[in-house]
Amino acid sequence: MTSVSGSLAFQLGKLGQAATAGFADRLAPLGLRPRHCGVLELLAGGGRGQLDLARTLDVTPSVVVDMLDELEALHAVRRTRDTGDRRRQIVELTPEGRELRLEAARLAHEVDAELLGHLGAEQLATLRLLLGQAYAPWRR
Amino acid sequence: MTSVSGSLAFQLGKLGQAATAGFADRLAPLGLRPRHCGVLELLAGGGRGQLDLARTLDVTPSVVVDMLDELEALHAVRRTRDTGDRRRQIVELTPEGRELRLEAARLAHEVDAELLGHLGAEQLATLRLLLGQAYAPWRR
DNA sequence: TATTGTTATACTCTATAACTATA
DNA sequence: TATAGTTATAGAGTATAACAATA
Numbered sequence: 001m002t003s004v005s006g007s008l009a010f011q012l013g014k015l016g017q018a019a020t021a022g023f024a025d026r027l028a029p030l031g032l033r034p035r036h037c038g039v040l041e042l043l044a045g046g047g048r049g050q051l052d053l054a055r056t057l058d059v060t061p062s063v064v065v066d067m068l069d070e071l072e073a074l075h076a077v078r079r080t081r082d083t084g085d086r087r088r089q090i091v092e093l094t095p096e097g098r099e100l101r102l103e104a105a106r107l108a109h110e111v112d113a114e115l116l117g118h119l120g121a122e123q124l125a126t127l128r129l130l131l132g133q134a135y136a137p138w139r140r
Numbered sequence: 141m142t143s144v145s146g147s148l149a150f151q152l153g154k155l156g157q158a159a160t161a162g163f164a165d166r167l168a169p170l171g172l173r174p175r176h177c178g179v180l181e182l183l184a185g186g187g188r189g190q191l192d193l194a195r196t197l198d199v200t201p202s203v204v205v206d207m208l209d210e211l212e213a214l215h216a217v218r219r220t221r222d223t224g225d226r227r228r229q230i231v232e233l234t235p236e237g238r239e240l241r242l243e244a245a246r247l248a249h250e251v252d253a254e255l256l257g258h259l260g261a262e263q264l265a266t267l268r269l270l271l272g273q274a275y276a277p278w279r280r
Numbered sequence: 281t282a283t284t285g286t287t288a289t290a291c292t293c294t295a296t297a298a299c300t301a302t303a
Numbered sequence: 304t305a306t307a308g309t310t311a312t313a314g315a316g317t318a319t320a321a322c323a324a325t326a
Binding site (some may be wrong): 002003004005006007008009010011012013014015016017019020022023034037039040041101102104105108109111112113116118119123124126127128130131132133134 | 142143144145146147148150151152153154155156157159162163174177178180181192194216241242244245248249251252255256258259264266267268270271272273274
Binding site (some may be wrong): 049050051061062064085086087088089098 | 283284285286287288
């Protein structure tokens, strides 16, 4: 194959973009964007400080501030000052936040169905396996 | 699966982003970005007008102007006024442009190797097949 | 002095709209 | 009037750097 568009990297890029766009469209009515979902998932595992979130998500701290401002406006998270170290804010999911996270997961699987629904169960299983293997080195 | 990160849409989004980023890193020394590659590939099929390019690539005309300015600075394309309709510019690949396109294709396949090289030939063939099927509805 | 979180600012990428020159 | 291309401008989204509070 001597063309860029014939490469898997290019095709994965395109498909990934389509997947993200489809997901973003469905999230929009909830007031969420895809990037918020990483925060919701992390916080489902328990409260965290903001810098901890920034490092784990590999985004700059100011982006975390921005995302949390938005999630707080949706009453999805709560910031509470750490009494032990008053510089830290402990960020936690509210019941509404847990609900939003589940709804987002439902929408993500709707996109799966739209994007890949025509594939057979066997093919889907193969894709999931291959993606898991390919994705692993980038997961950090 | 009740998590966003468990969806194929989310994983495809992440992997696609990684693929595009890896490709962009390799293109950078050439003065190219991934978006330029679509132009180079289209023009490899023959000269076109700019609005035609914009419609086919599904980007706004001003973006085409910008990309062509950059490609022209690299001596990869040439704009020639259409003598029949003096409003139109016919955009064509130069020999340098053809060379750049081949080099970009080589780099794209380097990313394939880095991203997916640990997969077996059989698995790669399966992924290519599945991607082709999944990608088709979005190809327009 | 170092760290947590915040704000102000700049940069990249893309889209919209106004403009020119031709038709 | 409509079309091809251009320019100017504005909007997302993200990153950098300076800052206030606390350690």
